[in-house]
Amino acid sequence: MLLRRVIFFLLIAIFSASGFYTGLLVLDRGLLSLPGGLPQLKFGILALSTLIGLILGLFLASPIIRGAVRLTSFLEQRLSRTPTQDLVMGSVGLIIGLIIANLLGSILFVLGPLGKIIWILGTLLLGYLGMSVAVKKREELLGLFSNFPRFGREKASRAENRQSNFKLLDTSVIIDGRIADLVDSGFIEGTLLVPAFVLEELRHIADSPDVLKRNRGRRGLDILNQMRKNSPVKVQIIDNVRGLEDVTEVDSKLVKLAQRLGAKIMTNDFNLNKVAELHGVKVLNINELANAIKPVVLPGEEMVVQVVRDGKEAGQGVGYLDDGTMIVVDGGKKYIGQTISVLVTSVLQTAAGRMIFARPRQEQRQENGNVRYNGVNAIG
Secondary structure, three states, X not given: OHHHHHHHHHHHHHHHHHHHHHHHHHHHHOOOOOOOOOOHHHHHHHXXXXXXXXXXXXXXHHHHHHHHHHHHHHHHHHHHHOOHHHHHHHHHHHHHHHHHHHHHHHHHHHHOHHHHHHHHHHHHHHHHHHHHHHXXXXXXXXXXXXXXXXXXXXXXXXXXXXXHHEEEEOHHHHHHOHHHHHHHOOOOOOEEEEEHHHHHHHHHHHOOOOHHHHHHHHHHHHHHHHHHHHOOOEEEEEOOOOOOOOOOOHHHHHHHHHHHHOOEEEEOOHHHHHHHHHOOOOEEEHHHHHHXXXXXXXXXXXXXXXXXXXXXXOXXXXXXXXXXXXXXXXXXXXXXXXXXXXXXXXXXXXXXXXXXXXXXXXXXXXXXXXXXXXXXXXOO
């Protein structure tokens, strides 16, 4: 508040001084004719011009301060969202552009006022071009330093650290929800990155007229907010996706952004998994992790399962374990709605998950070749 008042009075003083010097300039240039014998009119004109400057200062000082505060806040927000690499390379490009413009200025000054105008316009143009080109070509410019052994080692070390710490989240893994429990368990380290276009896709899903999609989208947004507030790892929103505007598909944007950042992609989308692998991007698939930590089942083991429906083949019944693994029971159709003991005959691992094939324990042949039904010997 004190600083604001100081600036306010300083602006008033500047406007008053500007009014005084304006009146003095008018009198010195003879722009205003005064009747002879009245030298005191000069002091009146100077006082009047100073008063006009003072009044303008009183009216314009507050709007100028408010505008400066808003402009400063806007620039601060934009700069805080801009990556450090862009800031550094943009500053270097701006400095180089201004140096070139200054060298051309000594030549253009020979042309007089026209040369000065051309120099001013050229300075603005070269400054902007230097900053823009440096930001867009930052990866190539930084790549020049990799030719030196020391810089090459440092760059490789930074790339390795980024690749091990940054993980991009796609829409499916956020909506799925298991990522929150996985992060809370402590098995995920580093920084979780959520691109702006993934957040936008979540918002579109949450605004969908379809009730199921709308609920899934809102659930994903709730999980993301919960992770940002309570997660033991850092969750960061990436707003700077410059250079990806021409890419329409979200999956393609994710893959290109992962290549740019040297990050891994966390997903449970099978198609995205394959596309990312083709582009050399490491993928952490939640479904593959879930399949990897399921208990190992071997043929010949006995299990208890509830048959809930019939299978595709004649006489088959289908049940599920607590982790969602499907069990196909050969001859289990007649046991639908019952909980029975089964013996595992084979295990099939597919891209979609694991399937267990079994048959009822009551119908297993004993070593003596007899068959038992519900515990009663078939021979008698």
